[in-house]
Amino acid sequence: MTVNRRDWLKQSSLAALGLGFSLRSLANEEGLPRQFGSGLGIINLGSNENPYGISPLSKKAITDMLGEANRYPFNIASLKTFKNEIADYYKLSPGQLLITAGSGEGLNLLARYYSGGNIVAGDPTFGILPNTAKKIGTQVIEVPLTYDKVHDLDAMLKAINQQTKLIYICNPANPTTTILPPAQLRDFCDEASKKTVVAIDEAYIDYVEPPDNESMLAMIDRNPNIIILRTFSKIHAMAGLRLGFVAAHPELIQKLSADYFGNTQFCTSVLTQAAVLASLKDEEHRKNSKQKNAAARKYTVDALEKMKYRVAKSHTNFLFFQLKNYKDDFAKEMLDKNNILIRSTNYSDGNWCRVSLGTQEEMQQFIKVFKEKNA
Ligand SMILES: Cc1ncc(COP(=O)(O)O)c(C=O)c1O
Incomplete structure (x- = not known):
């Protein structure tokens, strides 16, 4: 890593200002250190990623597709029906879909x-x-x-x-x-x-x-x-593979497409497309991620509520809760002192944190740190 941590923090706060995210902590996507995780010991609870990873079927599909990575998606037989398969899965017509890179x-x-x-x-x-x-x-x-x-x-x-x-x-x-x-x-x-x-x-x-x-x-x-x-960034755990879609009336989709690439086959990679099609076939993997997320959520919410924090009712893979008295940049303190990346923002009704749900072990570490702080 060429950028030291102090420089990185400085750069990321500038990036945060430039990007104008509504959560103004240092923990913005643009500014993440290149090697977080085991290298720096940072627990990343800042981007609402799915910590359980992509389906094993998707991993195999990517590996199998590597030999075709020199081709455009439209020249690969198994990807010619990509959009139709997405449309079928969601019970839409292909004309109602604009595929985007996230x-x-x-x-x-x-x-x-x-x-x-x-x-x-x-x-x-x-x-x-x-x-x-x-x-x-x-x-x-x-x-x-x-x-x-x-x-x-x-x-x-x-x-x-x-x-x-x-x-x-x-x-x-x-x-x-x-x-x-x-x-x-x-x-x-x-x-x-x-x-x-x-x-x-x-x-x-x-x-x-x-x-x-x-x-x-x-x-x-x-x-x-x-x-x-x-x-596909959340339950399918594909934030790094970049796939999403806009669904609407075909006439609007046509107009939006004209403003985009015209042919959305150019905006996503063959590896992504192969992984997405495989992921759609692995409902079990998604069910598993969802169950683990629910268990980590229950553990974390129970612990925070026991400490008398006001936690919004979460239906997602992250939590939003109000700090009691803390006035400064809490996300910065968590990162600087505890190597845990979260978001925090001062609103008119106080300082609130957004914390992504990591694995059970990560949430246990988060709660351990939080108990010591009583922020
Ligand atoms: C509400 C919401 N919409 C859209 C996105 C963008 O996701 P992506 O571009 O990875 O599909 C995010 C990412 O966190 C999100 O939270």
């Missing part, structure tokens, strides 16, 4: 496509779409979440005006981990989509338990003003 690209694309008016979003919410919008001069109307850290749908509906191009809902919500009941969200989509376009980011939907895990994907068949974003 859903972050989809969010960025939407911010650029729906510019020139305003965008309505929760506050706080996941940063890519609103921050990109702000960067290019679009007004973002930020609607505070409720006391329970849930999107305030009535207030969001009221915030829509003549200039509103898009409303963004992250469900389950990042950074706050909460969900909206499906019936309530469906009614909201019906109502809001009469006035503007509604984009629902379902990055963490696979962690939600039934009956609350109902996706809004089915709505796009009957409503041209609904857009859904999904990613």
Whole structure:
């Protein structure tokens, strides 16, 4: 590692400012040290990654595909139907899908496509779409979440005006981990989509338990003003492989594609595509990840609540909880003193932490450190 830790911290704080993530800790994706983990002894609970890794079927698919890595995806027989297979799995038509290199690209694309008016979003919410919008001069109307850290749908509906191009809902919500009941969200989509376009980011939907895990994907068949974003970075554990999609009415998908690569076959690698197709066939692996995540979540929430922390009800692979009295940059202290990477932000109602759920052992280490701090 050529950058020492102090320099890295300095650089990452600059990157954090530049990126304008709504969670302003040092622990941003751009600034991660190259060798965290065993080398530096850092436990990374900062990026909501899936610590259990990709399916063994995906690993084999990648290895088998390595010999074809010199080819474009469209020249490989087993990948010619890639988009159709994704569409089939999600009960969509291929025309309703835009494949992107991670859903972050989809969010960025939407911010650029729906510019020139305003965008309505929760506050706080996941940063890519609103921050990109702000960067290019679009007004973002930020609607505070409720006391329970849930999107305030009535207030969001009221915030829509003549200039509103898009409303963004992250469900389950990042950074706050909460969900909206499906019936309530469906009614909201019906109502809001009469006035503007509604984009629902379902990055963490696979962690939600039934009956609350109902996706809004089915709505796009009957409503041209609904857009859904999904990613393979979370339950499929493919954050490093980069695959996501935007699902919407075929006419909109065509227009968005024209603003993207035209042919999305160019935006993702043959290794990624092979891994994704294999992962879709390994439901058992995903079930296993989900169960381990739920166990680590229960352990961590119980321990924090026992210490009297206020923890938002999590339906995801991360937690959001309020510190008691701490006023400084808590994420920085955790990294500097304890080698644990988390996020923390000062909001009007206090200092809140976002902590990704690592393995049981990692969470035990986190709780051990936390008990000593009583922050
Ligand atoms: C709510 C939400 N949407 C989208 C993303 C982007 O994920 P990716 O670009 O890896 O698909 C993330 C990543 O953490 C997220 O939390």
